[in-house]
Amino acid sequence: MAIAPPQDPVNATLVKKTTAAAGKNPQERTASPSPAIQESAAVIIIGAGFAGLGMAIRLKQAGIRDIIILERSDRGVGGTWRDNTYPGAACDIPSNLYSFSFAPNPNWSSSFSRSGEILDYIYHLVEKFDLGGYLRLQENVTGIAYDEAAGHWSATTDHQGEARQYQGRTVVMAQGPLSNASFPAIPGIDRFQGHKIHSANWDHDYDFTGKRVGVIGTGASGVQIIPELVKQAARVRVFQRTPGWVVPRLDFAKPDWQQTLFRKLPVSQKALRQLLYVAHESMALAVIWNSPLTRLAERLSRAHLRRQVKDRWLRRQLTPDFTIGCKRVLVSNDYYPALQQDNCKLITWPIDCISPEGIRTAEGIEHQFDCLVFATGFEVGHSGTPFPITGRQGRQLNEEWKSGASAYKSINVSGYPNLFLTFGPNSGPGHNSALVYIEAQLDYAVQGIRTILDGKLKGLDVKPRVQREHNKAMQQRLSKTNWNSGCQSWYLTEDGFNATMYPGFASQYARQMAQLDPADYQVLK
Template sequence: MNQAVNPSMPSIVIIGTGFGGLGMAIQLRNSGLDSFILLEKASAVGGTWRDNTYPGAACDVQSHLYSFSFEPRHDWSRKFGLQPEILGYMQHCVDKYGLADHIRFNKEVASAAFDEATNTWTVITTDGESFTADIVITATGQLNQPAWPNIPGMETFSGRMFHSARWDHDYDLKGKNVGVIGTGASAIQFVPEIVPRVKSLSLFQRSAAWVLPKPDRPFYRWEQTLFRRIPAWDRFYRYLIYWKNESRALAFTRFNSLLEIFAWQAKRFAKSEVRDPHKLRHLIPDYKIGCKRILISNDWYRAVDQPHVNLVTTGIERIASDGIVTSDGALHKVDTLIMGTGFAASEFLSPMDIKGRNGLSLNQAWANGSEAYKGITVSGFPNLFILYGPNTNLAHNSIVYMLESQFQYVLSCIETLQAQPGIAMDVKPDRLQVFSATTQQKLQTSVWDSGCHSWYLDRNGKNTVNWPGFTFTYRKATRQVNPDDYDFLQPS
């Protein structure tokens, strides 16, 4: 890959080995393209499923849909997969499709720069190694950079402190006085797991989450046998899950009032689980359901209702050496701090330095918010393809489905490049502008624009994360590249 580029078979650098990177690599191999490498910053594959090993880590999309359609697994243990099982599935994909020889571990990308003289990209890792390629495909995901809160005094804390995405498994929580900051998707899974072990738990909540019961259970042996012996049933089961999930898009994007059914269900669920009236009052959100991510759990409310769990809703003023001081002056003594504060989801491709034509940096191009044509290509950055890019996240269905749509689009682009060796394709600025404006206009009728502050919004309040429609319309739009959307550049 470091050698001269072969014009008849484009060389490709894929950044990341989560679902996006692995799936793209498999599809390249299936298309007869072997001239690619995957650069992985860690020492193992898996992306967010490698990093998030906290107790209770699991998926909130059904197992049969949160897996590749071209590599079905018939023996999922549960309807919703647990972290070790999902990570094992990803390793299985590496082994089955012979990807190990293509992966370079411990290669964190520092920068990537486009050379207009040769129409190639130079990718440099943090250890100084350089790779030259015709095409760069980023598959770093939206949940790879843990978001640490900016709270005064964090450096003064004398106890143990870690982020849920970097769980300290060597530290025993038994008998500890633990503070958890954040009540989002991660906390809702690990808090019920640690509550029985800790002496006390102070749960610092900025805003409550809407929580629905999780329709999860182990699969029966006969069900797994049926999936294995009758592939058509496996496909039909996945089909049913897909359309059940997809139907919810109408409520999120157009008819927000339909979500009130879920709000009623969530309130009823909370009232049946929480006996403490003070806690119950603060566990019911005051914003429209769906504005932030709706969470699913069967044991969250029971965990928070435990007498040794203190739900703190007063704002945090600072962190002291022995605890957390809230704005009312109270000191909540803890010897352990766990940050359940999520990820910098809107900071796409951070902290890599990406430079395109005329030395334009991606940070400059995205000064007013991240945007990409169909969530995949950016004007001024030829032959750069972003998987799980701006406005391709979902609140109602499986991101793996969206990724598979993107795989097809990128393959179509590569076929176009192969037909004219040496050229580079750069999406036309007006096509990107129209696409972005249309996307933002559609988002205005969505529940995510109903006034709450969520991780879907960037620092300017722009929703750069979610797709404002159906996944099948996205698949149709990405089935094949339209060459008229792009300028084709000869080496200068």
């Protein structure tokens, strides 16, 4: 199921194609007189996942073609779907909604796509919209800085150990919030003598047959990996700290007639997408705010648990003690059955440390393994930035975000003109497709970039007061949501500040992003 580009002939071709096309942008490029500057462009996009590629598509469609996409990987495009190729990797949102509205795919094979099929869709976007020429692979951005006098950003990169520099009138940050694998801070983690695998960097060469495997983490990746591992390994032990709410996945193979219908009558696919969108919007009432629907969703999840787990103690271990929605809701039909297989066991004792042979838990037992799988997710920057970002008068964004990230409408930050964030502060969805939110951000960024380029502006900088007022209202709204109801989750900083989620419906977010109001911005000429 898991598709790594080098193992797949079609994808391998595309990786080669995008790699070969790098540096052959059809657009004319201004070579810098300074050898330190590699290239300059109207727009630098950092990251070639869904957001970065989507940005390039929308800019192209708006007639802006002077673009560079800096991608740190040497494995081509795809972002999180390129990296997450673990067995069972799939999206929790139906495929018809987890795709761009401006690039529908009638050929989804099932209602919820696996990672390989989503990656194929991303490759298809690159081909269809001819984005290969914009890509610069193995360009790991190490910092960006705004030059107020010149009105441009410079991005320094590490290209296979060589320092490079790119210049852009505007920068779009599309490096993704879930891009750096996070290992848990368990004492002794480096002492383990067996094999270690992180879900975001799967080792496809490792043969689990006959192996004793320990899985740490029972979040979104964990519940997908565990059923697959149980099929292969001799013994699987699942270490759980906090059980999550699990709801059934309404997964089914798409019939051929539906694909034909979508191809011949695209409006029918649009209608289904709209239906799925509205259905997911209604879920906000259950997972974002505490309402009677929240109780209903919890009841549904408990019924799912009761139906699949007959043992009272195991059911107790798997019953969450927080309001549904406070943490990410898990979607699975095969996680609970997998835990009850003869070769699998759930362990809820607190982990004391990792020893050379395995994991020691507080009930005094050392659980020994050949391999440890870390399904522990990603480092989510609540308060930092992925690399130094220097704005006007040398201000540093990670300094300003120390006590929690904030932005205007999630996309602009005062003091950092011409910088557009995707998946910025308070843009996370808890109930609907992330791509719906991204699309709204992309179209807002197009408006901003067009204003800058057409007006030949040095800078478009959001007013501090506007940003402040926006965030004050945002935090007030967040205080009434389930995310802030007392559980610990990656949505919150250690101090409980929510810099991650958007407290509303996707349609509210889209409305917020529909119009760029020039009055909110200071123009630098």
